[in-house]
Amino acid sequence: MTVPKSQRLHIALFGRRNAGKSSLINALTGQDLAIVSDVPGTTTDPVFKAMEILPLGPVVLIDTAGIDDVGELGQLRKKKSYEVFEKTDLVLLVIDPQAGYGEFEKEVVQKAQKTQTPVIYVINKVDLYQPSELLEQFKPLNLQPVVFVSALTRKGIDELKQAIINHAPKEWILPTVVGDLINPGDVVICVIPVDKAAPKGRLILPQQIVIRDIIDSEAMAMVVKERELIHAFNYLNKKPSLVVTDASVYNKAAADTPSDIRLTSFSILFARYKGDLQTLVEGVKAVKNLKPGDKVLISEACTHHPVEDDIGRVKIPRWLRAQVGGDLDIDVKAGGGPLPEPLNQYKLIVHCGACMLNRKEMLSRIMQAKVAGVPIVNYGVIMAHIHGVLHRALSPFPHLQSIISETMDDMKEEIESLKKIRGRR
Amino acid sequence: MTVPKSQRLHIALFGRRNAGKSSLINALTGQDLAIVSDVPGTTTDPVFKAMEILPLGPVVLIDTAGIDDVGELGQLRKKKSYEVFEKTDLVLLVIDPQAGYGEFEKEVVQKAQKTQTPVIYVINKVDLYQPSELLEQFKPLNLQPVVFVSALTRKGIDELKQAIINHAPKEWILPTVVGDLINPGDVVICVIPVDKAAPKGRLILPQQIVIRDIIDSEAMAMVVKERELIHAFNYLNKKPSLVVTDASVYNKAAADTPSDIRLTSFSILFARYKGDLQTLVEGVKAVKNLKPGDKVLISEACTHHPVEDDIGRVKIPRWLRAQVGGDLDIDVKAGGGPLPEPLNQYKLIVHCGACMLNRKEMLSRIMQAKVAGVPIVNYGVIMAHIHGVLHRALSPFPHLQSIISETMDDMKEEIESLKKIRGRR
Numbered sequence: 001m002t003v004p005k006s007q008r009l010h011i012a013l014f015g016r017r018n019a020g021k022s023s024l025i026n027a028l029t030g031q032d033l034a035i036v037s038d039v040p041g042t043t044t045d046p047v048f049k050a051m052e053i054l055p056l057g058p059v060v061l062i063d064t065a066g067i068d069d070v071g072e073l074g075q076l077r078k079k080k081s082y083e084v085f086e087k088t089d090l091v092l093l094v095i096d097p098q099a100g101y102g103e104f105e106k107e108v109v110q111k112a113q114k115t116q117t118p119v120i121y122v123i124n125k126v127d128l129y130q131p132s133e134l135l136e137q138f139k140p141l142n143l144q145p146v147v148f149v150s151a152l153t154r155k156g157i158d159e160l161k162q163a164i165i166n167h168a169p170k171e172w173i174l175p176t177v178v179g180d181l182i183n184p185g186d187v188v189i190c191v192i193p194v195d196k197a198a199p200k201g202r203l204i205l206p207q208q209i210v211i212r213d214i215i216d217s218e219a220m221a222m223v224v225k226e227r228e229l230i231h232a233f234n235y236l237n238k239k240p241s242l243v244v245t246d247a248s249v250y251n252k253a254a255a256d257t258p259s260d261i262r263l264t265s266f267s268i269l270f271a272r273y274k275g276d277l278q279t280l281v282e283g284v285k286a287v288k289n290l291k292p293g294d295k296v297l298i299s300e301a302c303t304h305h306p307v308e309d310d311i312g313r314v315k316i317p318r319w320l321r322a323q324v325g326g327d328l329d330i331d332v333k334a335g336g337g338p339l340p341e342p343l344n345q346y347k348l349i350v351h352c353g354a355c356m357l358n359r360k361e362m363l364s365r366i367m368q369a370k371v372a373g374v375p376i377v378n379y380g381v382i383m384a385h386i387h388g389v390l391h392r393a394l395s396p397f398p399h400l401q402s403i404i405s406e407t408m409d410d411m412k413e414e415i416e417s418l419k420k421i422r423g424r425r
Numbered sequence: 426m427t428v429p430k431s432q433r434l435h436i437a438l439f440g441r442r443n444a445g446k447s448s449l450i451n452a453l454t455g456q457d458l459a460i461v462s463d464v465p466g467t468t469t470d471p472v473f474k475a476m477e478i479l480p481l482g483p484v485v486l487i488d489t490a491g492i493d494d495v496g497e498l499g500q501l502r503k504k505k506s507y508e509v510f511e512k513t514d515l516v517l518l519v520i521d522p523q524a525g526y527g528e529f530e531k532e533v534v535q536k537a538q539k540t541q542t543p544v545i546y547v548i549n550k551v552d553l554y555q556p557s558e559l560l561e562q563f564k565p566l567n568l569q570p571v572v573f574v575s576a577l578t579r580k581g582i583d584e585l586k587q588a589i590i591n592h593a594p595k596e597w598i599l600p601t602v603v604g605d606l607i608n609p610g611d612v613v614i615c616v617i618p619v620d621k622a623a624p625k626g627r628l629i630l631p632q633q634i635v636i637r638d639i640i641d642s643e644a645m646a647m648v649v650k651e652r653e654l655i656h657a658f659n660y661l662n663k664k665p666s667l668v669v670t671d672a673s674v675y676n677k678a679a680a681d682t683p684s685d686i687r688l689t690s691f692s693i694l695f696a697r698y699k700g701d702l703q704t705l706v707e708g709v710k711a712v713k714n715l716k717p718g719d720k721v722l723i724s725e726a727c728t729h730h731p732v733e734d735d736i737g738r739v740k741i742p743r744w745l746r747a748q749v750g751g752d753l754d755i756d757v758k759a760g761g762g763p764l765p766e767p768l769n770q771y772k773l774i775v776h777c778g779a780c781m782l783n784r785k786e787m788l789s790r791i792m793q794a795k796v797a798g799v800p801i802v803n804y805g806v807i808m809a810h811i812h813g814v815l816h817r818a819l820s821p822f823p824h825l826q827s828i829i830s831e832t833m834d835d836m837k838e839e840i841e842s843l844k845k846i847r848g849r850r
Contacts, residue, residue, distance in 0.1 A: 173626075185653070187660055194641055201598075201634055208627040211636070215650045216619055220657055223636055223646040228610070232645055235612055235663040 008050065009172055011164065012062040012084050014108045015094030020124040023151040024094055025061050028053050028161070046084050055276030055366050056161065057174055062088060082111055089169055091119045092160075097129055101141055118167040121146040122160060127153045162367035168360050177213050177273040181262075181396045182241050184218035189233075191245035191253050193226050206266045206355075209273075210244055230256045242396060244269060247380060250389050262395040267353055267380025272397075274354050275362040275378070279370065281400050283377030284385050286348050292326025294347040297374075299365070300334040302356040311379055316350055319386050339365055343372035351378045433475065433600065434593055437487040437509050439533045440519030445549040448576040449519055450486050453478050453586070471509050480701030480791050481586060482599055487513060507536055514594055516544045517585075522554055526566055543592040546571040547585060552578045587792040593785050602638050602698040606687075606821045607666050609643035614658075616670035616678050618651050631691045631780075634698075635669055655681045667821060669694065672805060675814050687820040692778055692805025697822075699779050700787040700803070704795065706825045708802030709810050711773050717751025719772040722799075724790070725759040727781040736804055741775055744811050764790055768797035776803045 013021040029051050047063045062084050091112050112119045121143040127150040147163050149156035214221040224232045226249040245253035247265040257263045271277050298312045306313045317330050333340050349369050354362040369376040384390040394401045438446040454476050472488045487509050516537050537544045546568040552575040572588050574581035617632055639646040649657045651674040670678035672690040682688045696702050723737045731738050742755050758765055774794050779787040794801040809815040819826045
């Protein structure tokens with residue numbers, strides 16, 4: 001079992017001088033952080049850059065010195081570059097088609113194999129070549145896995161992100177599920193209903209993970225059933241910094257939580273922890289674009305026996321049909337592996353909470369949807385939206401609340417314009 | 426998998442009129458609750474009696490009408506007796522050697538087999554017969570499992586308790602681990618250290634079980650690391666009714682918990698939940714009777730790789746030797762199944778926390794020790810004693826504190842008398 005060498009995924013970029021490592025970093029992050037220059041060897045030392053790549057989350061990109069440098073300085077850089085392998089989860093070997101695949105590339109691959117670090121072959125600058133030229137040059141080499149990109153035009157960048165996810169360590173997790181939202185000494189209330197769905201005499205894993213992350217963060221977790229929530233506020237003489245509730249009792253929790261206290265749900269926290277909350281929240285916006293007859297994919301990670309009023313097979317389809325005011329062509333697919341292709345036949349993907357998937361598997365599906373250009377949302381996010389509580393459930397994430405606000409503004413505008421049309425008749 | 430039909434173990438006693446069912450109940454409970462009479466058929470209806478049997482804990486004993494009653498009333502009673510099977514985990518079929526094993530006994534066994542309820546054959550009144558007579562009468566019948574008892578002289582009662590434990594459902598648990606110690610609306614603080622021993626990112630099962638039981642009891646669980654405990658008291662404007670700490674930080678927790686608040690540990694709660702706290706606390710008293718050269722059994726349920734300063738192999742033996750002021754003959758046995766025989770070669774048994782045993786397996790070992798007349802204590806209780814915190818860790822159980830107080834008084838007396846002897850010299 002491969003375990004990440006650190007809690008943040010460490011991705012090292014190797015490549016000859018001027019292969020385009022720094023501009024590739026910019027393309028991955030969408031930021032202009034690295035020094036981009038056409039003077040060979042601008043990057044002189046391995047640089048560790050903690051950054052956010054959507055939808056991967058926090059990563060460390062390791063920008064290495066050009067490994068084909070000659071002379072004494074070059075040897076030194078080379079040595080340092082190889083030390084990097086010890087800290088690396090994944091290697092991106094950036095290849096300039098003009099320079100091709102030569103001795104230094106082979107050397108990097110050998111070193112990576114010795115440390116059992118996966119390598120992704122990234123053929124850069126493809127905008128400068130005909131596809132047939134590239135095929136002719138690289139097909140005989142049988143490099144696996146290979147991604148053709150242009151850091152300049154961003155072509156292939158989403159496919160590269162998908163490859164990164166696919167080759168990340170299986171145990172890749174985020175450093176924290178809730179810890180980054182709270183401060184030491186904070187009190188966080190966790191609302192855990194005890195209903196038929198609760199396992200006998202214990203806590204389910206998401207609840208354990210959240211409580212443990214709270215105490216790991218030197219904060220305190222006040223654990224209550226929904227009925228006792230109101231008493232918890234009375235018994236505390238310090239304002240809780242956050243309330244995390246089970247989604248099934250969201251309305252009760254929202255009613256009892258003062259409006260100046262941030263409130264979210266275990267499902268929202270796990271949508272972020274297991275996948276990418278921003279993409280899933282953006283997916284909600286696609287609901288209003290659905291038209292009668294559109295195809296929608298309900299995707300479940302496990303094959304469970306559907307229960308009466310099943311969330312994926314009954315509740316969400318019923319609500320979606322009511323929204324579009326007509327029928328929808330809804331496919332339900334359950335199981336592991338990639339989503340069914342061609343994926344772009346669907347106008348929306350509604351995914352389960354992914355309790356049976358790890359972060360890597362869920363992110364892989366999110367990227368598959370992104371590459372196909374299909375909006376994706378999950379049960380937790382869409383159910384919060386259906387119950388009219390998504391905006392408040394995103395209160396710990398103000399930058400995501402604005403996505404929803406835009407949707408709400410759009411809808412208000414639409415309502416106004418429809419009213420005007422009706423008024424003219 | 427057999428699951429108890431209720432949270433309390435339901436034990437039904439069947440037997441002919443005057444087989445001695447009611448006096449057997451008295452012998453099991455040590456109380457004079459049932460009507461004991463030599464007039465056949467005194468007990469007229471199945472009676473459900475919730476009671477405590479040491480070390481089994483809370484059970485329901487079902488005293489049935491004599492099933493060999495004749496006439497209309499007898500038939501009615503018989504029908505009611507059979508309805509009882511639906512609610513029964515275990516049947517004690519009480520047999521009077523004078524009446525012997527006949528049609529009604531066979532009928533009970535058939536009914537029990539239909540509902541897959543285990544039957545223990547209890548040959549009562551053995552004080553009235555020669556062992557050879559009983560053997561001659563019952564050996565050819567090959568009744569399994571069989572226990573020979575005398576409700577009158579209490580002979581065989583411990584063996585019967587052992588048989589009850591052995592044939593109880595595998596999943597037999599106590600109704601509550603902490604719920605009976607608290608009231609709805611209470612705040613309970615749980616102190617959970619995050620050290621190397623803690624699993625990554627989650628809570629261990631005993632912690633989950635305690636938190637869940639607190640919220641199931643309509644109380645609130647404030648979960649903190651030991652460093653934050655002092656803040657928890659400051660942030661609460663209601664006095665917590667109980668603090669439950671991990672034993673590894675007991676001294677820190679005791680220092681920070683006001684003396685008027687009850688304090689115990691997860692290990693003490695689980696010594697009670699998984700076994701019988703009273704027997705284990707009584708076991709502590711045996712330490713002072715140990716003499717150099719005595720044999721002590723360290724019993725561990727699982728075969729783990731002993732760590733440096735291992736609690737069972739190093740810490741406890743070191744402390745015991747220091748207590749007796751000489752060497753001890755210490756056996757360490759690890760694994761499942763019964764304790765090694767002959768068990769009475771040992772003067773003390775020190776058992777592990779039994780995290781890998783269920784209640785039934787741990788109780789079975791406790792009964793084995795009781796039958797052999799060997800004191801038994803577990804790691805949690807003896808470590809609390811070693812650290813001088815057992816008395817306070819028993820604060821939720823005042824009737825057990827008095828057992829320790831006696832020991833302390835005994836020790837004080839001994840110290841005084843030794844001082845006097847020294848003074849005379």
